Amino acid sequence: MITSKYSAILVFSTGxxxxxxxxxxxxxxxxxxxxxxxxxxxxxxxxxxxKTTDTEAASKxxxxxxxxxxxxxxxxxx
Amino acid sequence: MIYFDNAATSWPKPPETTKxxxxxxENIGANPGRSGHRLSVEASRVVYAAxxxxxxxxxxxxxxxxxxxxxxxEALNLALLGLLRLGDHVITSSMEHNSMMRPLRxxxxxxxxxxxxxxxxxxxxxxxxxxxxxxxxxxxxALNHAxxxxxxLLPIAEAGAIARKHNLLLLVDTAQTGGAYPVxxxxxxxxxxxxxxxxxxxxxxxxxxxxxxxxxxxxxxxPLKRGGTGSHSEHEHQPNxxxxxxxSGTPNAVGLAGLTTGIEWxxxxxxxxxxxxxQVLTQAMIEGLRNIPGAIIYGSLDAMRQTAxxxxxxxxxxxxxxxLRLDEEYQIMCxxxxxxxxxxxxxxxxxxxxxxxxxxxxxxxxxxxxxxxNAIHQLAKEKK
Numbered sequence: 001m002i003t004s005k006y007s008a009i010l011v012f013s014t015g016x017x018x019x020x021x022x023x024x025x026x027x028x029x030x031x032x033x034x035x036x037x038x039x040x041x042x043x044x045x046x047x048x049x050x051k052t053t054d055t056e057a058a059s060k061x062x063x064x065x066x067x068x069x070x071x072x073x074x075x076x077x078x
Numbered sequence: 079m080i081y082f083d084n085a086a087t088s089w090p091k092p093p094e095t096t097k098x099x100x101x102x103x104e105n106i107g108a109n110p111g112r113s114g115h116r117l118s119v120e121a122s123r124v125v126y127a128a129x130x131x132x133x134x135x136x137x138x139x140x141x142x143x144x145x146x147x148x149x150x151x152e153a154l155n156l157a158l159l160g161l162l163r164l165g166d167h168v169i170t171s172s173m174e175h176n177s178m179m180r181p182l183r184x185x186x187x188x189x190x191x192x193x194x195x196x197x198x199x200x201x202x203x204x205x206x207x208x209x210x211x212x213x214x215x216x217x218x219x220a221l222n223h224a225x226x227x228x229x230x231l232l233p234i235a236e237a238g239a240i241a242r243k244h245n246l247l248l249l250v251d252t253a254q255t256g257g258a259y260p261v262x263x264x265x266x267x268x269x270x271x272x273x274x275x276x277x278x279x280x281x282x283x284x285x286x287x288x289x290x291x292x293x294x295x296x297x298x299x300x301p302l303k304r305g306g307t308g309s310h311s312e313h314e315h316q317p318n319x320x321x322x323x324x325x326s327g328t329p330n331a332v333g334l335a336g337l338t339t340g341i342e343w344x345x346x347x348x349x350x351x352x353x354x355x356x357q358v359l360t361q362a363m364i365e366g367l368r369n370i371p372g373a374i375i376y377g378s379l380d381a382m383r384q385t386a387x388x389x390x391x392x393x394x395x396x397x398x399x400x401x402l403r404l405d406e407e408y409q410i411m412c413x414x415x416x417x418x419x420x421x422x423x424x425x426x427x428x429x430x431x432x433x434x435x436x437x438x439x440x441x442x443x444x445x446x447x448x449x450x451x452n453a454i455h456q457l458a459k460e461k462k
Contacts, residue, residue, distance in 0.1 A: 013309030035114030
């Protein structure tokens with residue numbers, strides 16, 4: 001059950017976030033780079049926000065492009 | 079004014095390079111990868127675009143394999159010092175620039191075994207002698223793609239095949255070929271590719287890096303430096319993933335903005351078209367020099383087998399005198415001496431005097447080549 005409109009893809013660095021955004025945008029998945037919310041991670045970097053309904057499609061693209069991510073978490077806000 | 083010192087640094091640059099750097103300084107300016115605000119994110123995009131352009135030029139599978147540094151010297155140091163350990167054996171050629179040779183000699187002093195394969199006086203390397211040098215402890219073959227002194231191309235494709243056959247890593251210094259000669263990391267089976275931005279990639283100084291291929295075990299590779307990366311900030315230990323593992327400290331984002339446009343210019347013009355143009359100029363220069371009495375030309379004398387870098391001497395004149403007179407009397411900028419490559423000059427039997435070097439580039443023309451040939455002819459005649 002989807003509870004939140006947006007989810008965050010957590011990555012290892014902003015550089016990885018930019019790469020991920022680039023690859024997802026190529027496949028017409030809307031993204032926005034946002035600072036990682038504190039409740040998700042203590043890192044000071046950015047994560048890639050997507051619509052929660054795009055999570056499955058995004059996961060497939062991530063796997064296909066062999067992009068390492070830390071995880072996908074639903075956002076409480078934004 | 080005629081600029082023939084492109085083998086050291088290319089000049090001029092495409093106008094887009096200057097514009098991109100000015101745009102970055104005026105409109106972006108923030109620290110890439112550190113903060114979450116829009117300017118920092120935009121700066122990160124600029125750095126990422128540079129990774130994409132390097133990956134496109136060298137046919138790299140994943141842009142994150144592109145590690146940026148200040149130049150190719152840093153890149154070669156990272157590859158050599160990062161991977162070679164006590165007891166390992168490494169093979170190189172006698173045509174290397176000091177950016178390769180000095181870290182190798184330093185490693186040799188620490189107990190790493192080094193074999194320097196002698197090249198011919200023209201600067202050619204026989205792949206058979208390369209394979210014959212391989213022993214049980216050999217870990218790496220480290221070669222330039224083309225000599226910075228005389229332009230001679232080394233057999234990198236053959237070296238790549240030999241490295242794979244014997245399960246070795248192949249490190250290639252593409253300072254003289256990247257952007258001016260086709261370099262396909264996959265086709266040539268290169269594992270570690272050093273590149274520099276300020277020569278035939280038509281970017282600014284202070285840009286360059288190392289592309290780290292999939293066969294390299296980065297868990298066994300030591301960074302040259304450690305520090306802030308903007309990632310894993312909660313940890314006091316260096317990240318263990320590419321490219322952050324080897325990219326500590328604020329990068330030269332303004333330089334990388336220029337590098338991207340330089341590479342985009344190269345890709346638009348086409349490496350093959352640039353190569354064809356430079357080959358015509360090179361052959362014309364070689365033929366012209368051959369017709370000048372007293373001119374001694376080094377290398378293969380065949381533009382097909384070299385880059386657009388030509389070394390020569392005038393009998394009875396020191397290279398420094400030729401260089402000074404070309405500059406002062408004809409406004410021709412070139413480089414004289416040993417070109418940071420004593421090994422190459424020993425191979426060519428031009429040590430310690432050195433040579434006069436013309437490094438031609440994509441912006442040079444046939445009329446400039448002819449003007450320079452007339453100037454040299456004049457100097458040779460006066461010497462008689």
